[in-house]
Amino acid sequence: MNDSIKPTDSELEILQHIWEFGPSTVRQINEALSAKREIGYTTTLKLMQIMASKGILVVDKSERTHIYQAVLKQEETQQQLVDQFLEAAFGGSAKKLVMQVLGNKKPGKRELEEIKVLIAKLEGGES
Amino acid sequence: MNDSIKPTDSELEILQHIWEFGPSTVRQINEALSAKREIGYTTTLKLMQIMASKGILVVDKSERTHIYQAVLKQEETQQQLVDQFLEAAFGGSAKKLVMQVLGNKKPGKRELEEIKVLIAKLEGGES
DNA sequence: TAAAAACTACGAAACTTTTCGTAATAAATG
DNA sequence: CATTTATTACGAAAAGTTTCGTAGTTTTTA
Missing domain, CATH: 1.10.287 (Helix Hairpins)
Known part of the structure; x- marks a missing residue:
């Protein structure tokens, strides 16, 4: 029942972009991340592929340029994050x-x- | 100025015990952690030693049984955690x-x- | 006082996360 | 059509985290 996920900070950066702009390509996300910090294209690609393999993102491969979107809704993910954070940092x-x-x-x-x-x-x- | 720390989840478990009970020994913390999950004594010891080397904890070695305490106040640490969490999960x-x-x-x-x-x-x- | 228990120190294995280089292929361009 | 550009796949290195075994001391206990 409780498939509680635990996105890393890098993964959250990616999720935040998808939450704001919707399903995205590796290039779009890489450009967003690059604006904040230095990060190679294949690094972003790998991160997103790992997120897909973890079941955080789902990939549409029907076109050559793949499109990634979030499996869970923003609110669901944030709720899980809050629960975990509350427990870890504020004793609940x-x-x-x-x-x-x-x-x-x-x-x-x-x-x-x-x-x-x-x-x-x-x-x-x-x- | 901004020495922002980033305790891991294991480190937060240890900090929470120290926040609640004050300066503690490895044994005390290990017993608290053991109540929640299986963890070896030397694992707890190592975690606390690493936290000391990172400057999260400070150690009193005047007695054979060392006593660990937090460097920052609970509120300071929680404030940093909230700031980071806010940024990472809620876009600030x-x-x-x-x-x-x-x-x-x-x-x-x-x-x-x-x-x-x-x-x-x-x-x-x-x- | 000999054996057992309690401690610290330390190294290293197992995992996870982050990063990127290289290769292969497809698409776009001159 | 040849070359450059864009894209995915994959392996692996580097760094960080978690875990524990072993060794060496000191303290307690029988």
């Missing part, structure tokens, strides 16, 4: 993580409003 | 992370209250 306490983030990253007024709305909803929809 | 958006955590972990009423208090403080202390 969601409250501590939220307080830490709010206290130190200081979101703007508008974002705080959205968060308050969500909290109100959570308190209203009493479980 | 604190709001998205908070919304995701609140939405899926559903903290209890009391915890939500604490969070609201913090938000009120953040909104009051207008920047």
Whole structure:
């Protein structure tokens, strides 16, 4: 049931690009990564091939230029990542993580409003 | 200035024990870890020695049984971890992370209250 | 005091991740 | 059509992480 994945940091960089721009080619991703740091084309290719073999990405090979897309939805993956991070870094306490983030990253007024709305909803929809 | 560390998952398990119980011996930590998973004593020892060599832990060798403690405060380390995680998994958006955590972990009423208090403080202390 | 238990040190194996070079092939270009 | 460019496949090196065995000491125990 619990096929919890564990993308590495490099893999997350790739996922983030796919989340933002949709199914992508090796070249597109390599160009995005190259903007941030030096990385060879075949390095990116290999990373993506490994991600496919792990079942993180799925490949469309119908054309010569392969197209990679994510198997899981962004939200599913992020949820797993949050769960793992919460456990590893905050002993599982969601409250501590939220307080830490709010206290130190200081979101703007508008974002705080959205968060308050969500909290109100959570308190209203009493479980 | 920015000596950003990157503890591995094993290292975080060890840090969490030290955060909770204070400076510890290898035996104490090994017993805690052993409760969760199988791990040999010398494995734990080696991990802690490596953490010391990386500057994550500092060792008191004045007695035969060495005592290890964390170099950075829990909050400092967690802040760095949050920063890195935010960047790697949520493209740096604190709001998205908070919304995701609140939405899926559903903290209890009391915890939500604490969070609201913090938000009120953040909104009051207008920047 | 002899044997057992507790510790540290150290090397190295097994894995994983990251990186890239080389080769083979297909497509585009001059 | 010959050459350059784009693409995938593959192997392997380099670096980092995790694991543990063995050896050498010191301490405790029978």
